[in-house]
Amino acid sequence: MEWLGLQLFADLPATGRIVIDCRHEPLLMLLAYLVACAACFATLDMVERQSHSEEPTAHRQWKMLGACCLGGGIWAMHFISMLAFQAPVEVHYDVSLTVLSLLIALAVAWLAMQSLDRSHMRAHHLLPSALLIGLGIVLMHFVGMAAMETGARQYYRTGLLLACTTIALLTSLAALCLARYFRNGSGTRHQLMKYGASLLMAGGIIATHFTAMSAMTLVIPADTALRLPSGYNSLQLALGIGFITLLISGASISAALADKKLQSKEHDLRRVSVLLGQLDQARASLQQAAHYDALTNLVNRRGFNQVFAERLAEHKATQSRLAVMFLDIDHFKRINDSLGHAAGDELLKVIASHIKSATRTHDLVARLGGDEFCVVTSLNSCDEARHLAQRIMQRMKEPIDLGGRRMVMSTSIGISIFPDDGSSAEELLKHADLALYQSKDSGRNSLHFFNDKLKTQASLALQLEEELRLALLEEHGLCVHYQPIFDMRSGQVAKLEALVRWHHPQHGLLGPDRFIAIAEANGLIVDLDLWVLRHACADLAHLQRLGYGDVKVTVNCSAVTLSHDELPVEVETALLLAGLAARQLELEVTENALMGDIQRTVNLLKRIRALGVALSIDDFGTGYSSLAYLKRLPLDVLKIDRTFLQDVPGSQKDREIVQAIIVMAHTLHLQVVSEGVETVEQQAFLETHGCDYLQGYLLSRPVPLADLRPLLERVQRESKVLNPCGGKVLQGSPDLFAGSPGYRAGASIARRGH
Template sequence: MQGTLQYWLAYLPLLAILAAPTAIATWFAIQLHRERVLRRRDGADYLTGLPTRRAAASVAAQAILDSKHSANEFAVIVLNVDRLKPINDSLGHQAGDELLLGLAQRLRAILGHNHVLARLAGDEFTIIARELKGPRDAETLVNKITEAVREPFVIASFDIHTSLTMGVSMYPLDGDTFDILLRRAEMALRVAKAASRGSYRFYALEMSNAADERLSLENDLRRAVELGQLELHYQPKVDIGTNRIRSAEALLRWRHPTRGLVPPNVFIPIAEDTGLIVQIGEWVLRESCRQVRAWIDSGMSPVRVAVNLSAKQFRHVDLVAVIRSALEEAQLQPGYLELELTESAIMDDAEKSASTLEFLSTMGVHISIDDFGTGYSSLSYLRRFPLDKLKIDRSFVRDLMSSPADASIVKAIISLAHNLRLRVVAEGVETAEQLGYLRELGCDQYQGFFCSPAVPPSAFEALLQKLRADLPELTEADMLRTQSRLSAFSPESASSDR
């Protein structure tokens, strides 16, 4: 009986194929999964065949023992493959896998048997570089690795250029266990990434201090919303022709109980990296709408408020539902809300972006492109998306009076926008000369320190009185735009759009 059972089990895959055409794919997928599991158990990466992190830890442990009985040191090098995601997006994940395979083969060829290459995960590798005399030997090896990947990889008939960004830690200088050395090499990698693609950094003590500081800020930031530590300041956008405030940009501030005002360039990247930006961004939307409603109820001339959306927030499945909820809670017309997005945020997935922006525009929400001129070189998206404004990046405005090139760029942006029936806002205006030149070029609005920095709501109210604010550019169409569609909207339809 047992022999008969084994016989039929041996032919079970063939019977499955005959019984169902799709079974062959399922069966092979199962076999592939089993092979990957077995290779992981054996300490080998399923794609490249390289050692895994666990195997690398064993190599490092032996290197530590060897170093204790010799004058040699060793290095832990963490490598990140640059531009893997764009390659996956444009040529497919198979091309990305081929790049990783080719890279692994090229690195193994130059490392030889004395150094061990392992794959940590995704686009990240590590090298245990043994029997070194010191950091100078490690630096020589890093430069050798950098040179090895300068030549392109030929994949799907394309020459693919990439680079490696690296972080390095040394035993025994930077730690006495593999976990510590790996963690500190990754700290150095983050610093290298922040500096420039294709660079490298050696671990230094101040990196640990910075990492501890960042972790402390992250923990505090997680509680900042519920403890009421976040607040919004408002920077006016002024009509250049009439000198009246047309709208305001809501800018986030964090008033920490012991640190005081934490600069946005410190805590916003932490919020982005941890995903907290979605929760914080929702609070900003609701608070901005609530503030405009408070100004209207107090009898002030209302202004449109502009809110910055991060790429993660824009891609979030609940975005449209959250915006609709914020407007309804504040009993605010959608035309009083403006969303500012960067070029890269909307181009990450252009089709989904077009669908989401079309829905928001139909609701009556205004859409602006922030930091225009610093992102995608292709301008075709300006016709694809329902936009209302372009914001000229402050980097072009800063040298407007001294750089003919920047002046030409600003003039070209204004002309392009007006031909597409878009309004233009210049950021970072600080002098009367800049403002006068922008007026000559036909720019519509400006914001910057020449009028005011971002200020708390009470100070902004004083600015409204000073600059004789009038109603924003809300047309009758803005006020009544597709209320029937808005009432018919459901969170489920928003999810399908995303």
């Protein structure tokens, strides 16, 4: 096959003279290899710069420079190698074909740079690109060979011709892979590997050329005269081309190195700028976190105190009126208990939005913590404050979708007015808080202004605190009432729950709702619990001497007392002083009291249990405990809270809940006490489902020790009514078993631990 005067895939002619004295100048061969190495290294640098250029113009410029370095280097290597070829014939080069070979080399190099411009190059992209580049290099070589005019014809052997093409294809594939690999990286090892890759790529390119040259045989036709070589100095031309090519490659490499350093400095400056921006953002975030609530984006307590002080100073200067409103979300704890704290947080966001939308733009709205909010507003009359509070309450009544439920919340509001209710921030906040407590005590979902009566009530609370402290110190005025707990199997009184009362000299008999909160708030609850414990043990010892040796006493233990490390020692001391066996005492703890430091609580309860004292969990189902905690606690008894029994047997869900609790408790080998038994239907339901003990108004109300013995005697006479074998229910007399309405109000507080 003849192409551009080249005899490809053709046999040697039968006639003609074969030129056999052909050789290559070693110095020019080495120069060609060096030119190829420099071009390959420069191309790798151009590819790296191309991939790291962020501006489109610079990206295109590096691509063009890389194509020039690679194409010019391949062509210069080829032309220098052609000049290194020496034969005993005259050699000239056709200018047009030589220029065409250069253009082919540049086109092939542009194709290579274009292929390397892909961010992700798969095999189906890589192989076609390598094929086109390899064939382009072969085409460039044979166009350059066609430019050589010697008077002889060029014949090429098929095997070496195919080997040349294969080497070109493999070299192109390897070059693409290496160039993609070295696009990223830094350091000495990376640079050394790049040098090695350049030597390898240059070796493949020059191997392609000399394999093709080995495939060539020069044949002078028989009718053509032999023209001897002229004085043409190929060495000088080759050195000139090599020098120019090396100069271009070196300049390109220097430009790439300078750009790399410049870009590195730009990146450093950019990082510094980013760090400075982040520092500003962090400073702003700290300022935001210091003065604003992260959940609702309202002003927090710290920011509120600062802004409130500034506004109060302004109103003092202008003698204008100012309202301070304390808001507390009614029954918010139920949301956290039932739906979880995440749902509670979402609800707080919506509530904050409602409050903000109901106020004016210049009003100060803050979240002071939990579900407590505060609004400070300027006004001309008290009616403005009332209207604003009513607007907030009305906005709060809009339904809220939360966790697949549609609920309506309400709020209690307390309001104090400057200057009527105080002149300092502390006074105004304290008086607004007192007004808030009045709203909560009035049934919630209401608003109240501060008045002197509230101050009187606060003074009364302070007085009660002082008198309670004195009553504990002198052990005067406090007493214990007992509510029987009945055994379902025997119908007898099995236990007595000790409930504290206070005979106040001015206010009469006070239930726990009047003083337990005061004791908890002022650190008296531990002393009060231990006082009840000692007196309950002493009273039970007295009952034993009267012949009631099988009865146990249960004493409530608050969360604060449960955290008291000396509680086991106090229990043991109370038993010793009363001469009472440990098995006759049972301590009741609520779920919430158990959920503090669970491991510490378990260890403390184990110490008490080791004494022989029984342990009971009170108000089960109303706190935060789970089965995972329940099985770890050393408990003996579980008390079902009265709230689950209120709608039994009418409510199917409540029936199923109570039944499930009984089954679960028995599975954990716990006895079950049901509180709040008020109807015979409830008693029958509990008896049917295996409840062990009953306690409630149907059976008996709490009574003082003096009235306890007649009650126990009457129960013994009527115990046959409770006998399960007889299939009957308790039918006690109204004066003995019916709870008074006045007691019911205080009994709910008693479940909290007293």
